[in-house]
Amino acid sequence: MRRAIVAILITIAAGTAHAQTAEPAEPDFSPDHLRQIFTTTDEPPPPQRNFRVGFGVVEFRALGMDWRIGFLPLLAPLHGSVPGTTKVLPDAFSLNQMQIPGGLPVPERDWNMKREMRRIARITANQ
Numbered sequence: 001m002r003r004a005i006v007a008i009l010i011t012i013a014a015g016t017a018h019a020q021t022a023e024p025a026e027p028d029f030s031p032d033h034l035r036q037i038f039t040t041t042d043e044p045p046p047p048q049r050n051f052r053v054g055f056g057v058v059e060f061r062a063l064g065m066d067w068r069i070g071f072l073p074l075l076a077p078l079h080g081s082v083p084g085t086t087k088v089l090p091d092a093f094s095l096n097q098m099q100i101p102g103g104l105p106v107p108e109r110d111w112n113m114k115r116e117m118r119r120i121a122r123i124t125a126n127q
Contacts, residue, residue, distance in 0.1 A: 035044070051060045056072030109117070 031044075050062075052058075056070055058069045058071065060067050
């Protein structure tokens with residue numbers, strides 16, 4: 001057991017001594033070297049175009065920004081672009097069916113209204 005512990009300590013000491021004497025190589029992050037590592041061809045990539053036309057979309061770079069303009073009616077209509085919605089204010093709560101904060105709560109039905117609803121349900125069930 002004693003010999004095994006001595007052998008392990010000598011191995012650890014030799015490994016650290018060897019690691020301290022070796023000179024670390026400077027990494028090479030040049031585009032040519034990275035292309036050599038990660039690609040199979042030595043050709044540089046083709047230059048990107050500033051203008052690209054896709055299915056229903058035109059993409060281009062201008063004024064320091066990437067622009068994407070959709071010209072097909074596949075996109076959701078903007079407020080006011082559909083006939084009949086120009087006089088309606090946009091409602092952020094309409095999609096998730098929330099009530100507007102501060103609005104009036106939904107009134108509870110009183111017993112007369114509930115009785116009338118049961119009567120209507122009985123009449124329509126018999127027909």
